[in-house]
Amino acid sequence: MIKNVCVYSASSTQIAPAYFEAATQLGRLLAIKGINLINGAGSIGLMAATSNAALAAGGTVTGVIPRFMVEQGWHHTGLTRLVETENMHERKQLMARMADAVIALPGGCGTMEELLEIITWKQLGLYLNPIVILNVNGFYDPLLSMLQQAVDQHFMRPEHAGIWRVATTAEEAVEMLYTTPIWNKNVRKFAAL
Secondary structure, eight states: OOOEEEEEOOOOSSSOHHHHHHHHHHHHHHHHTTOEEEEOOBSSHHHHHHHHHHHHTTOOEEEEEEHHHHHTTOBOSSOSEEEEESSHHHHHHHHHHHOSEEEEOSOSHHHHHHHHHHHHHHHTTSOOSOEEEEOGGGTTHHHHHHHHHHHHTTSSOGGGGGSOEEESSHHHHHHHHHHSOOOOGGGGGGSOO
């Protein structure tokens, strides 16, 4: 049952409209499905676009943000629920623990770090739920190529390529939440090559 979905995304405001359109559509679709959106509680960029769209469509949004960011005034003040954490590590851990699935929109170092960490946790059997990469405009093509190279050169097992799914539209990403099987924690035996 998918009730809470964590969305990793950019806080940048200087990106192409196509990314904002995808974020807005994703937020709207999650709300229509009755899914609570979990994100980093940012007040700008794709984080805000996703949150605002979900809220406008009657959905709920839980933002998780470190206290130092709240002190800087970087948080969205209109969310359904705002959870403050002590630090970034606690933030990421809590977001993952709350989430029945993860979707990664395009983003910078922070977004990619979150995505790669949750992929690593799934590889280790610490996170078993769907991970969907929303590859708007081929943004993630270089990263996906790098991950495939890691498999091809035996830094990862072929089985590990099944950790994530790739969507090109928000609609496809939401559908994958329901069609991606729960990962088997017995994959821990495959963690080492």
